[in-house]
Amino acid sequence: MTALTLRLQNIAAAYGAQLVLEDVTLDVRAGELVALLGRSGCGKTTLLKIVAGLLPPTRGEVFFGQENFTHVPAARRGVGVVFQKPLLFPYLNVFDNIAFGLKMRGIAKSETRMRVAEALHAVQLEGYESRRAAELSGGQEQRIALARALVTRPRVLLLDEPFSALDASLRIEMRSLVSRLQRELHITTLFVTHDQHEAATLAARIAFLDDGRLLQTGAPRDLYLTPATPAVAHFFGWLVIEGKLCATQSVTDNGIRCDTALGRLTGTPRSPLANHKDESVWLAIHPAQVRIVTAPERSLTDDATENLLPATIEAVVDFGARVTYTVRLRSNDLLTIDLSRDAHHEARTTFDMDENICVSLPREAVLIFHK
Amino acid sequence: MTTTTTNQRAQRTTTRRFDIANTGTIFTLAALACITVIPIVFLVVASFARHWYFPALAPREFSTRAWEYVASSSSGATTALWMSLAIAFIVTILSVLIALPAARALALCEFKGKRILVFLLMLPVIAPPLAATMGVHHLFLRLDLTDSLAGVVLVHLIPCVPYATLMLASSFANFDTDIEAQARTLGANAFDVWRYVTLPAAAPGLAVAAAFAFLISWSQYLTTLFIGGNQVVTLPLILIGFQRAGDEATTSALSLVFLLPTLLVFIVVARFIKRDASKSI
Numbered sequence: 001m002t003a004l005t006l007r008l009q010n011i012a013a014a015y016g017a018q019l020v021l022e023d024v025t026l027d028v029r030a031g032e033l034v035a036l037l038g039r040s041g042c043g044k045t046t047l048l049k050i051v052a053g054l055l056p057p058t059r060g061e062v063f064f065g066q067e068n069f070t071h072v073p074a075a076r077r078g079v080g081v082v083f084q085k086p087l088l089f090p091y092l093n094v095f096d097n098i099a100f101g102l103k104m105r106g107i108a109k110s111e112t113r114m115r116v117a118e119a120l121h122a123v124q125l126e127g128y129e130s131r132r133a134a135e136l137s138g139g140q141e142q143r144i145a146l147a148r149a150l151v152t153r154p155r156v157l158l159l160d161e162p163f164s165a166l167d168a169s170l171r172i173e174m175r176s177l178v179s180r181l182q183r184e185l186h187i188t189t190l191f192v193t194h195d196q197h198e199a200a201t202l203a204a205r206i207a208f209l210d211d212g213r214l215l216q217t218g219a220p221r222d223l224y225l226t227p228a229t230p231a232v233a234h235f236f237g238w239l240v241i242e243g244k245l246c247a248t249q250s251v252t253d254n255g256i257r258c259d260t261a262l263g264r265l266t267g268t269p270r271s272p273l274a275n276h277k278d279e280s281v282w283l284a285i286h287p288a289q290v291r292i293v294t295a296p297e298r299s300l301t302d303d304a305t306e307n308l309l310p311a312t313i314e315a316v317v318d319f320g321a322r323v324t325y326t327v328r329l330r331s332n333d334l335l336t337i338d339l340s341r342d343a344h345h346e347a348r349t350t351f352d353m354d355e356n357i358c359v360s361l362p363r364e365a366v367l368i369f370h371k
Numbered sequence: 372m373t374t375t376t377t378n379q380r381a382q383r384t385t386t387r388r389f390d391i392a393n394t395g396t397i398f399t400l401a402a403l404a405c406i407t408v409i410p411i412v413f414l415v416v417a418s419f420a421r422h423w424y425f426p427a428l429a430p431r432e433f434s435t436r437a438w439e440y441v442a443s444s445s446s447g448a449t450t451a452l453w454m455s456l457a458i459a460f461i462v463t464i465l466s467v468l469i470a471l472p473a474a475r476a477l478a479l480c481e482f483k484g485k486r487i488l489v490f491l492l493m494l495p496v497i498a499p500p501l502a503a504t505m506g507v508h509h510l511f512l513r514l515d516l517t518d519s520l521a522g523v524v525l526v527h528l529i530p531c532v533p534y535a536t537l538m539l540a541s542s543f544a545n546f547d548t549d550i551e552a553q554a555r556t557l558g559a560n561a562f563d564v565w566r567y568v569t570l571p572a573a574a575p576g577l578a579v580a581a582a583f584a585f586l587i588s589w590s591q592y593l594t595t596l597f598i599g600g601n602q603v604v605t606l607p608l609i610l611i612g613f614q615r616a617g618d619e620a621t622t623s624a625l626s627l628v629f630l631l632p633t634l635l636v637f638i639v640v641a642r643f644i645k646r647d648a649s650k651s652i
Contacts, residue, residue, distance in 0.1 A: 054552050074555040075563075081556040087549055091571045100567070104558035152557065 003030035003188045004065035006051065006156050011060035013046050013212075020046045022212045024060070028156075031186040033179075034217075035199035038209035039235070044192045047209070048158050051190060053077045064155050075104070080149030082162040086141035088133040094120075094144055095129035101152035119147035122181055139170045143177070150181065157182070157189040164195070175201055196236060200224075208232055225286075226270070230369050233284035239333055243368075245279045255363050258283060261331040266306050267366030274370070282369040287335045289365035292325060292351060293358050307361040311335070313351050325351060327359060335359065411630070417623035437620035441628065447609055448625060455606040456632070458595075459588040461524050466531040466584035467577060473532075474539030474580075475569070479548055492533045503529065504597045511598055518602040526598045527588040534587060535580040542576025575644050582640040586633055 006028040013021040020043045028034045038044045049055040051062055053074035061070045069077055088097050096103075098119055102112045120126050123143040133141060142162055149157065159178065163171040179202055182189050193199050199206045200220035207217045216228040227233035234240045243258035243265065255266045256273070260283055267283055295310065314334060315326040322340045329335060337359070351357055417423065418437050420430030441448045476482075477489065495503060507526055508517065516522035546569075554568045570577070592607040599605070606629050614622045 049552075052552075052556050054555065073560075074552070075558050075560050077556070078558075079556055081553065083549060083553065085547070085549065087547070087553040089550065089554075089568065089571075091574075100554070100559075101557035104563060148557065 003186050004155050005030050005063070006188050006190065007063035008047070008051070009061045009063065011047065011050060011057045011062070013043070013050060013055065014058050020212050021050075021057070024209070024212075024214045026207050026214060026217065028188050028190055030188055032205065033182050033189040033191055033203050035203035035206045036190055036192045036209060037196060037199040037206050037235075038194065040194055042209045043212040044194075044209050045160055048081075048160050048190065048192050051156065052079050052081050052158055078152070078155045079158055080152060080154030080156070081158045082142070082145045082149050082160065084161045084164055086133075086138075086145040088136075088141055088144060088148075090133050092133075093129065094125075094131045094133075094136075097133065097144060098148045098151050100148065105152070115151050116147075119151040122150065123147045123177065139166055139174065142166065142174065146178070146181075150185065150187075154187070157187050158192075159189065160192045161194065163198070164193070171198075178202065208235065210235070224288075227284065227367070228270075230282040230284055233286075233367065233369075237288075237336075238284040238286050238367075239335055240282055240284050241331070241333065242371075243281050243283045245273070245275065245277060245281060248276050256368055258368060262309050262329055262333075265361070265366055266363055267368045268363055270367040271369045273368065280371045282371055284367045284369065285335070285361060286365045286367075287337050289362055290335060290337050291360045291362075292327070292337060292339070293360050295356055295358050307363070307366065309359050309361070311357055311359050313353055313355045313357060316351070316353055323350065327357070329359070411627075414623045414626050414630075418620055418627060420620055423619070434620075437618075437624040440621055441624045446621070447604065448606070448628065451604050451606045451609045452628060454604060455589060458520070458523055458527060458603075458605060459585050459632075462527045462531050462588035463581050463585045465524070465528060466535040467581050469528075469532050470535035470539050470580055470584075471573065471577070473536045474576075475543050475546075475573075477536065478540040478543035479546065492536055495529045495533050500530070500593050504594050507594075508597050517598055518600040520603055522598045523595055523603045523605075526594045527591050529594075530591075531584040531587050535584045538580040538583060539573060539576050542573060542579075546572055578640050578643045582636050585636055589632060 008024055008026045011021055011024040012019070024043075024047060026034070026036075036044045036047065046055060050057045053069070053072060057070065061068055063069065064077075089100065092100070095116055098116045099112050102115060107115075116129070117126070120128060123146055125140060125143055125147070128136075128140070128144070133144075136144065142165075146162070162178075163174045166174060175198065178191075181187075191199070191202055193202075196206075204219065205217065206220055206223055208215050208223060210231045216223055216232050223232060224236050227236060227238065230240045241260050241262065243260035246257040246259055246264065249256060256269055256275075257264055257266050258281060265283060270284075273279060273281065293308070309329055311327040311329050313325055314328045317324040322338060325337045325339065327335050327337060416430065419433045419435065421432035421434040421436070423430035440446050444450075477485070477492075504526065507529065511517045511522050511526070516525060550572070551564050551568050554564050559567060590607065591605070592611065595603060595605050595608060599608075601608070606625070610622065610625045610629060613625060
């Protein structure tokens with residue numbers, strides 16, 4: 001079967017009076033894997049259930065290719081779903097578990113045997129046919145669940161945090177298995193996760209969902225470096241603070257000055273601003289672009305002290321090849337700065353606990369959003 | 372050297388204490404067994420007794436008269452046995468059919484008035500059967516359900532359905548409905564989901580619930596008497612008839628007949644649950 005585009009158009013969902021999804025529009029291109037990223041409770045599982053046909057949307061439409069599947073029942077959608085829990089049928093052995101979907105489709109026994117064997121080979125569990133679910137480890141169970149979903153050759157594959165119950169090393173192994181199978185089978189896939197690292201590892205495109213709204217869709221590096229809203233910035237580890245524009249100013253060198261609890265900061269506007277004095281704005285500071293410098297002499301000019309913030313080293317974790325500093329800013333906000341050994345060409349290469357230093361923020365590391 | 376002996380002594384003491392605990396358990400179990408087994412032994416002896424009057428410890432003469440009479444058609448015991456079995460089977464099947472969806476909803480769904488519903492379900496279990504049956508009799512008279520098999524089945528359902536429902540509800544309590552959703556995504560329609568997912572998961576609870584429904588129906592006396600009005604004659608009815616007539620041997624033989632299916636049900640259910648437990652491991 002050739003892969004189909006999954007198209008979600010203006011999807012809304014509500015539990016009673018509570019709105020869970022608000023106008024979500026998302027395309028997953030044929031054979032593409034998109035990671036649906038967001039905190040727990042942001043509505044991502046609801047969205048997945050709507051695609052699977054397990055929940056009806058209150059508004060909006062689901063297309064598989066050109067066909068409208070909004071009102072097609074789950075049993076006839078032909079989607080493969082793997083949930084966080086393996087949900088294997090406990091009274092069936094591995095073979096019958098994997099064959100379940102084929103049995104429901106009335107596929108002949110001989111073909112079933114062949115396809116189950118193929119699926120077990122794909123998840124590297126050949127010879128496990130007669131095992132019972134209770135005899136499998138967590139990782140094996142989840143691989144059987146994956147095989148059970150893939151064996152039916154689904155139009156769309158939906159994965160709902162399938163590895164979050166597994167331990168770290170197994171999770172990495174499972175990620176590469178899913179990544180390989182998804183590419184080999186060229187299957188349109190939506191991968192739900194709350195783990196930005198997992199999303200970036202698996203997907204070329206991330207859709208970030210927050211509070212029922214799709215805030216940004218794009219390549220992982222776009223979400224990391226140019227977050228569309230303060231919420232996205234916050235999720236990806238930026239420090240988000242409030243501020244006010246210093247004056248009605250024309251945008252020069254992408255620099256706009258704001259007064260904040262940290263002092264006067266110059267940053268880059270990320271969204272259109274009304275641009276009048278005292279306009280309230282959000283400022284997002286990217287720790288990855290922050291540099292630590294020794295406290296400067298008092299005699300420096302204004303220009304040189306731009307975005308130079310006094311701070312104290314709160315914690316130091318030395319990983320050898322890189323060092324992680326947690327610094328406390330004057331506003332009591334904490335910034336975690338990860339530096340590789342040769343990253344800072346300052347006079348000194350290491351800083352000590354409780355040492356008073358300054359952090360220097362390049363203008364690109366401070367994004368300004370309208371409020 | 373000294374430590375070794377101390378250890379050994381300590382070990383011996385624990386062993387002895389363990390033995391005492393063991394003996395206690397065995398003694399308790401034996402006492403319990405006696406309470407159950409002795410009356411049965413007594414029933415067996417009494418059913419074969421010819422003359423067995425008060426001071427004698429054992430009957431002076433034995434006979435198979437009572438058993439022959441029970442087996443003969445003139446006693447009506449065989450007919451009553453079949454009637455009891457038929458009613459119990461019908462009641463069991465109906466109870467389970469009603470209890471299954473009810474128990475699932477009770478265990479897994481939240482809805483308004485759920486607590487009131489549970490209380491109403493418990494009511495037949497709490498209310499004295501005599502009082503309840505009086506009211507039911509009134510109602511059934513108007514509905515022309517008295518003196519009929521249908522009426523007896525219905526009145527037996529009154530205590531059987533709540534028991535079956537509450538038992539199944541407890542076995543549904545740990546049921547993960549996500550597994551039903553998973554089955555649906557794999558192409559199972561509503562019927563397939565029940566057949567391949569929900570029912571197998573409920574099977575052990577179902578067996579227990581069915582056994583209870585069967586046993587409750589099997590041992591109904593008052594309700595059968597009131598609603599059946601001697602037109603529907605079950606085993607307990609003729610058993611009490613013989614007991615009142617003072618035929619001790621026949622009463623004993625019938626009691627044993629009455630006891631047998633309950634033992635069979637118990638053994639079958641115990642086996643079923645055990646097999647299911649070993650299956651899921």
